[in-house]
Amino acid sequence: xxxxxxxxxxxETVISIRDLYKSFGQNHVLRGVxxxxxxxxxxxxxxxxxxxxxxxIKIISALLYPDSGTVxxxxxxxxxxxxxxxxxxxxxxxxxxxxxALYDSMTVGENLAFPLRRNMxxxxxxxxxxxxxxxxxxxxxxxxxxxxxxxxxxGQRKRIGIGRTLILRPEIMLYDEPPAGLDPITCTDINNLIxxxxxxxxxxxxxxxxxLACAKATGDKIAVMKEGRFIKEGNFEEVFxxxxxxxxxxxxxxxxx
Amino acid sequence: MGSTExxxxxVITKGIDKFFLNFYDILKFVLRFFKEMFxxxxxxxxxxxxxxxxxxxxxxxxxxxxxITGLVFTKQSRPSLAxxxxxxxxxxxxxxxxxxxxxxxxxxxICAGKVGSSIGAELASxxxxxxxxxxxxxxxxxxxxxxxxxxxxxxxxxPLLMAYTGLVAMTGSYLDIHLNEQTSLAIFVQNAFxxxxxxxxxxxxxKTLFYGFxxxxxxxxxxxHATQGTQGVGKAANVSVVISMFLIFIEEIIIVQVINMxx
Ligand SMILES: Nc1ncnc2c1ncn2[C@@H]1O[C@H](COP(=O)(O)OP(=O)(O)OP(=O)(O)O)[C@@H](O)[C@H]1O
Ligand SMILES: [Mg+2]
Numbered sequence: 263x264x265x266x267x268x269x270x271x272x273x274e275t276v277i278s279i280r281d282l283y284k285s286f287g288q289n290h291v292l293r294g295v296x297x298x299x300x301x302x303x304x305x306x307x308x309x310x311x312x313x314x315x316x317x318x319i320k321i322i323s324a325l326l327y328p329d330s331g332t333v334x335x336x337x338x339x340x341x342x343x344x345x346x347x348x349x350x351x352x353x354x355x356x357x358x359x360x361x362x363a364l365y366d367s368m369t370v371g372e373n374l375a376f377p378l379r380r381n382m383x384x385x386x387x388x389x390x391x392x393x394x395x396x397x398x399x400x401x402x403x404x405x406x407x408x409x410x411x412x413x414x415x416x417g418q419r420k421r422i423g424i425g426r427t428l429i430l431r432p433e434i435m436l437y438d439e440p441p442a443g444l445d446p447i448t449c450t451d452i453n454n455l456i457x458x459x460x461x462x463x464x465x466x467x468x469x470x471x472x473x474l475a476c477a478k479a480t481g482d483k484i485a486v487m488k489e490g491r492f493i494k495e496g497n498f499e500e501v502f503x504x505x506x507x508x509x510x511x512x513x514x515x516x517x518x519x
Numbered sequence: 520m521g522s523t524e525x526x527x528x529x530v531i532t533k534g535i536d537k538f539f540l541n542f543y544d545i546l547k548f549v550l551r552f553f554k555e556m557f558x559x560x561x562x563x564x565x566x567x568x569x570x571x572x573x574x575x576x577x578x579x580x581x582x583x584x585x586x587i588t589g590l591v592f593t594k595q596s597r598p599s600l601a602x603x604x605x606x607x608x609x610x611x612x613x614x615x616x617x618x619x620x621x622x623x624x625x626x627x628x629i630c631a632g633k634v635g636s637s638i639g640a641e642l643a644s645x646x647x648x649x650x651x652x653x654x655x656x657x658x659x660x661x662x663x664x665x666x667x668x669x670x671x672x673x674x675x676x677x678p679l680l681m682a683y684t685g686l687v688a689m690t691g692s693y694l695d696i697h698l699n700e701q702t703s704l705a706i707f708v709q710n711a712f713x714x715x716x717x718x719x720x721x722x723x724x725x726k727t728l729f730y731g732f733x734x735x736x737x738x739x740x741x742x743x744h745a746t747q748g749t750q751g752v753g754k755a756a757n758v759s760v761v762i763s764m765f766l767i768f769i770e771e772i773i774i775v776q777v778i779n780m781x782x
Contacts, residue, residue: 323656352658363653366644377657430657 269464270482271301276434276466277322282331284317291317293490295331299434304460304467306481308474313487315470316360319436322468323357324348336433353381356427356435356465360442362419364411370422371407374398374429381430393429400462401425401455417448424455428463435459435467441476453479548740552670555663562668569672577633577680584629585684588621589613589691597699606700610710613692618715622685623723624771627730630677631763635738638669639759642742643752651743666743670735677731678724685723722778729770737763
């Protein structure tokens, strides 16, 4: 169980979503999502495959646009932002993709340097190298700096992916299924990393998963998604005392295994 | 439930809808290219890297094909001219054929095959592994970094490669003529340029500029809009080549008509 996190500012919401709807043709994916993320908080979004979890965080980072509803991030309405405003906002949101999404044509070091070079062109090389070293040390992979992504394992790629988003010092982290496809021990490592990132870089996070161990270890709050909306929110005990069929199935499946 | 509702639409109108939707998408893509091409910051380094790749990828094949084209075309034309005792016209016949038609087409087709497929596959694999989204969310403009640089590199390199193909093809032709008719280089060059005008060079250059643009924009579009999954990568590569070649032939017909009106 995750220990109590003292640094959450309950009076300050960094992401606030109201009545969000999104369809792809006849496929109604999100049907009225409401969510508040407070500063310093980790929210875990649980739900079965295809319920629209990835779509939700893609809307938060403006990779997709909603059909209706509002998404407010750090006090800004995402949908109404102009090009430059969106650019500035995106620097404050870190998005960790399911498989790392590392740039295959670049080494690990270049992967980390790339967002810095682009977004902070005036940063000196020394400063950049220091930042890269700090981040690599934080994700525990300093020795891989010269390797190509193809030479890394799935877990290592994910860590570098997390590192690459950390390099821009975001205030918000969005994790898309951090434990997917990893063995339980590596999962535990990633979970610890997520908690460490929360503490050390003072981030607020949304963590998407269908892994209860991850939810339990990283979530200050758990929100369960079913058929395009949240059916239950609260801490781990609150959510799993519920008798909803999906929640029971989730619980049984994860712990009987 | 969704799928039954969708399949109620007759197949034909669905096809037409799709065509116009695609057409609109393509138009938007092309306009975005021209808009972003002229707005700073410019991605100079990536542009140079792409130019290098394009040259590197196609140079060997182009050298070989160009040389053989010139050589074989000379050999094939000789008997017809010999019937009239006009083998001395060979150099000017070959140079007209090479500079007006063969060099641009051969270069464009080879580039469509080598460069088009590799751009299509590269961007498609970046798309399906979410690398393009990753650039987007870290506030990097992937269109500018990936598409604009590649299309511009094609627009620069295809004309340059065309000039090179022409040179190599003429070299092949010269070797054959030199061996058979004992023509000296000076006379060969003089004859070759006799019937060639500035308009011929200019029109070939314009043609290849269009071909380069076509190869670049088609393969970038296919890669950028690849659908999920690894088979999308192969499909994007394949479709890039087929569509580029098809468009190149259509453009060839149109441009030749226009040039002939100018002549
Ligand atoms: N760009 C898109 N175009 C069309 N349909 C999409 C698109 N993105 C997602 N969908 C559809 O939206 C639905 C939800 O997808 P999403 O990726 O959010 O699921 P998920 O909850 O993240 O599942 P998983 O746990 O498997 O990642 C799916 O049915 C998918 O087909
Ligand atoms: Mg997903």
